[in-house]
Amino acid sequence: MSIIFLDPVFKQMIWGGDRLRTDFGFDIPGDDTGECWAISAHPNGDCTVSGGEYDGMRLSELWREHGDLFGRDRDAQRESGEAFPLLTKIIDARDDLSIQVHPDDVYAREHEGVPYGKTECWYILDADEGAGIIIGHHARTREELVSMIDEDRWSELIREIPVKKGDFFQIPPGTVHAIKKGTMILETQQNSDITYRLYDYGRLSGGKPRELHLKQSKDVIQVPYVPFVSDASPVATANPWFEELVHCDLYVVWHARVGSDGDAGISPAADAAGTSGCLLKQDRTFMLISVIDGEGNIGDTHIKKGDSFILPADFGEAEIRGDLELIISAEK
Secondary structure, three states: OOOEEEEOEEEEEEEEEOHHHHOOOOOOOOOOEEEEEEEOEEOOEEOEEOOOOOOOOEHHHHHHHOHHHHOOOHHHHHHHOOOOOEEEEEEEEOOOOOEEEOOOHHHHHHHHOOOOOOOEEEEEEEEOOOOEEEEEEOOOOHHHHHHHHHOOOHHHHEEEEEOOOOOEEEEOOOOOEEEOOOEEEEEEEEOOOOOEEEEOOOOEEOOEEOOOOHHHHHHHOOOOOOOOOOOOOEOOOOOOOOEEEEEOOOEEEEEEEEOOOOOEOOEEEEOOOOOEEEEEEEOOOOEEEEEEEEEEEEOOEEEEOOOEEEEOOOOEEEEEEEEEEEEEEEEO
16 A cells, blocks of 8 residues: 555635745745645545555545545445545634634534534644634523623633643534634644634625624534543653544544654664664554654655645555654544
């Protein structure tokens, strides 16, 4: 099995900036580029395979026609209509994003006619000094929530917390949230583009306020807000740099650091010449990997900051060398 590399899809946003070019080296479409859909098979941003046997195929097509690459029966996959389950984004917030909330699968299917709601998680790649995010709210009852929304009592309602590089947050459906200016994140999420906009700071797009989704937001916001508590913990290895960030009923996400001297939070290995490296055992249906810093090699293939790729089913052990920081995810 070969590594599946992908060309990303970029999204220009009212709040976007240029750090996807300056920090990651991407050829972005403009200085208002807010999102890099790095691994996506969604209709609104379907990545193209770059190189190899499947060069030029859309990820959605690869998923549908070659299900065996993703731990599925090939023929059954063609008939199932199942959507690729995960989506990886890199987000650059030059300005505040709208305050929003996502539905769960049941609400999304019933009210939007799409297969997935949206559970997501954020790894903070960088944050300006004093930067924060919005996560949760202060309403104690649904009646109080509705009253605060209807009366524009946003400062009373919204819960804002400070963030720094390396922080991690799980965002279950029903959680009021917003990325704020001066942050870059890597987001792992369900393969969904359903967002209910609760508040947008009165901004105009094309001379008009952007659409809000107040009814849907009131329907799906969790009341009261209960912070997510993960039981994830660092994997028990000699090196503390391989860390499980979260596991839920949809995905598992890890952070890994591979050092130039061979130190890694993955199984240490040595070649015949005694050069240190590390081995990543790919024992999942597939693994999604994004390089968030540094450069090195996976096998004989050079990888660098900004690269995202898939290790398919039955890939086996991947030897990784270099000075690298990775975010790895898999379906649960």
